[in-house]
Amino acid sequence: MTMLLPEESRPAAQPLYLQVEALLMGRIAEGLWPPGTPLPSEVEIGRDLGVSQGTVRKALQALERRRLIERRQGRGTFVAEHTSERALFHFFRVADPWGRKPVPTSRLLRMGTGPANNDEARRLHLPLETPMMRLLRLRLLEGRPCILEQISLPAALFPHFTLPLDRELTDEMYVLYQRRHGVTVMRAEEELRAIAADAWIAEALAGAAGQVLLEIDRVAFDVSGQRVERRLTWLDTTDWRYRLELE
Amino acid sequence: MTMLLPEESRPAAQPLYLQVEALLMGRIAEGLWPPGTPLPSEVEIGRDLGVSQGTVRKALQALERRRLIERRQGRGTFVAEHTSERALFHFFRVADPWGRKPVPTSRLLRMGTGPANNDEARRLHLPLETPMMRLLRLRLLEGRPCILEQISLPAALFPHFTLPLDRELTDEMYVLYQRRHGVTVMRAEEELRAIAADAWIAEALAGAAGQVLLEIDRVAFDVSGQRVERRLTWLDTTDWRYRLELE
DNA sequence: AAGTGGTCTAGACCACCGT
DNA sequence: CGGTGGTCTAGACCACTTT
Numbered sequence: 262m263t264m265l266l267p268e269e270s271r272p273a274a275q276p277l278y279l280q281v282e283a284l285l286m287g288r289i290a291e292g293l294w295p296p297g298t299p300l301p302s303e304v305e306i307g308r309d310l311g312v313s314q315g316t317v318r319k320a321l322q323a324l325e326r327r328r329l330i331e332r333r334q335g336r337g338t339f340v341a342e343h344t345s346e347r348a349l350f351h352f353f354r355v356a357d358p359w360g361r362k363p364v365p366t367s368r369l370l371r372m373g374t375g376p377a378n379n380d381e382a383r384r385l386h387l388p389l390e391t392p393m394m395r396l397l398r399l400r401l402l403e404g405r406p407c408i409l410e411q412i413s414l415p416a417a418l419f420p421h422f423t424l425p426l427d428r429e430l431t432d433e434m435y436v437l438y439q440r441r442h443g444v445t446v447m448r449a450e451e452e453l454r455a456i457a458a459d460a461w462i463a464e465a466l467a468g469a470a471g472q473v474l475l476e477i478d479r480v481a482f483d484v485s486g487q488r489v490e491r492r493l494t495w496l497d498t499t500d501w502r503y504r505l506e507l508e
Numbered sequence: 509m510t511m512l513l514p515e516e517s518r519p520a521a522q523p524l525y526l527q528v529e530a531l532l533m534g535r536i537a538e539g540l541w542p543p544g545t546p547l548p549s550e551v552e553i554g555r556d557l558g559v560s561q562g563t564v565r566k567a568l569q570a571l572e573r574r575r576l577i578e579r580r581q582g583r584g585t586f587v588a589e590h591t592s593e594r595a596l597f598h599f600f601r602v603a604d605p606w607g608r609k610p611v612p613t614s615r616l617l618r619m620g621t622g623p624a625n626n627d628e629a630r631r632l633h634l635p636l637e638t639p640m641m642r643l644l645r646l647r648l649l650e651g652r653p654c655i656l657e658q659i660s661l662p663a664a665l666f667p668h669f670t671l672p673l674d675r676e677l678t679d680e681m682y683v684l685y686q687r688r689h690g691v692t693v694m695r696a697e698e699e700l701r702a703i704a705a706d707a708w709i710a711e712a713l714a715g716a717a718g719q720v721l722l723e724i725d726r727v728a729f730d731v732s733g734q735r736v737e738r739r740l741t742w743l744d745t746t747d748w749r750y751r752l753e754l755e
Numbered sequence: 756a757a758g759t760g761g762t763c764t765a766g767a768c769c770a771c772c773g774t
Numbered sequence: 775c776g777g778t779g780g781t782c783t784a785g786a787c788c789a790c791t792t793t
């Protein structure tokens with residue numbers, strides 16, 4: 262348990278491989294190594310930090326399990342990129358009763374700015390009235406409107422926010438956040454409820470008023486644990502399910 | 509990439525540590541080492557199998573990450589046991605709007621047997637009419653009835669099923685399955701929908717008919733991946749949320 | 756003191772990828 | 775071919791637990 266850098270207190274020093282892991286994660290979080298960048302090789306990192314290759318390997322494997330990096334034999338180690346596929350498989354959990362995942366398409370209904378309301382401030386740990394960017398979008402599954410989403414972003418984190426004409430990016434916001442604003446969503450917390458649809462929601466979803474909906478209140482976190490998005494989703498579960506695994 | 513045991517085909521041989529992991533998992537799944545049993549030490553396993561301690565260690569660490577075993581420095585390695593705490597934290601995801609988890613209490617409403625219906629057969633991958641054990645229970649949160657659960661078990665896996673008088677066991681079924689029937693639930697899949705309460709459900713939950721409920725359709729898997737329980741849960745989300753993390 | 760798992764190192768060999 | 779990550783080994787030392 263040598264120390265990579267001097268520490269103020271003697272006890273409770275972390276194992277070397279955890280120090281290496283934290284150090285590398287810091288560099289990624291800072292944006293020093295943007296997504297897609299190849300990391301130095303194991304031996305090189307080891308030489309720079311004065312630790313063995315085995316210790317570096319252990320740190321890198323931990324980061325790989327957390328999906329911060331991707332390693333490929335013969336090629337090297339790379340900072341992970343959000344692909345549509347990854348975003349869809351990881352953060353989009355709608356499936357039909359047989360477990361098949363649909364490919365959603367999106368239609369933007371509204372976009373605007375305004376001060377944070379109570380819910381947004383509470384969920385994103387922001388002061389009331391913080392400037393926010395808001396999007397309301399409808400998502401179609403197999404051509405039918407089934408999902409309504411209200412997305413709220415702290416304007417400070419997403420300056421000059423505009424939606425690209427590119428279809429794919431509009432469909433997967435997290436790819437957009439990363440490529441255009443350097444915000445990488447790593448983790449999210451969700452709270453689910455069953456609600457009766459408001460009249461305006463029912464109208465947007467082309468369903469009868471009084472319809473029953475699944476409401477998903479999500480907060481997304483970036484690499485450094487900061488709250489970067491709040492998303493309210495209303496899902497019509499007549500034909501679709503919210504599907505998840507507990508391990 | 510030596511081989512632990514002879515294999516029929518030359519190519520695609522697994523790495524040694526995966527073979528060791530599979531072998532140890534097999535012994536646990538068979539019940540050769542029941543929950544709580546101490547495993548042999550790393551060196552001992554290595555000697556028995558003719559591999560190095562490092563390789564055994566890698567296999568054990570993988571099993572620990574999957575929560576099949578627990579390791580403690582100085583003590584040893586033990587087959588994991590279901591504790592109430594683990595079961596509650598892992599498989600019970602209800603919380604209040606501020607994220608606080610309640611401690612539920614249970615009341616058995618009905619218990620009986622019968623042939624598997626369509627849903628049970630489909631979800632548990634069993635033939636229609638397979639003998640089933642069924643329980644209907646009400647769960648109270650802070651003294652108020654909020655959850656109704658219909659539990660279905662393949663009778664063959666749970667012979668002589670009876671509910672213990674012991675309060676704690678009744679409250680955490682997975683602890684009961686493991687201690688009394690040797691069935692360890694490792695993993696589950698859930699499908700969530702929003703529904704309007706049937707009259708009888710609304711009555712059991714002491715709510716107005718036509719109330720909105722969150723329906724959770726769960727299938728639980730044991731150590732060897734076999735489907736061992738189907739559970740339909742109806743949750744009143746007026747005061748409570750279903751809470752989860754995406755990573 | 757003896758035994759366990761936890762950390763760290765050093766080195767060998769393999770599989771894969773690019774040139 | 776040289777460079778990368780992947781596997782496997784052997785050994786030293788540390789931290790923790792039990793006897």
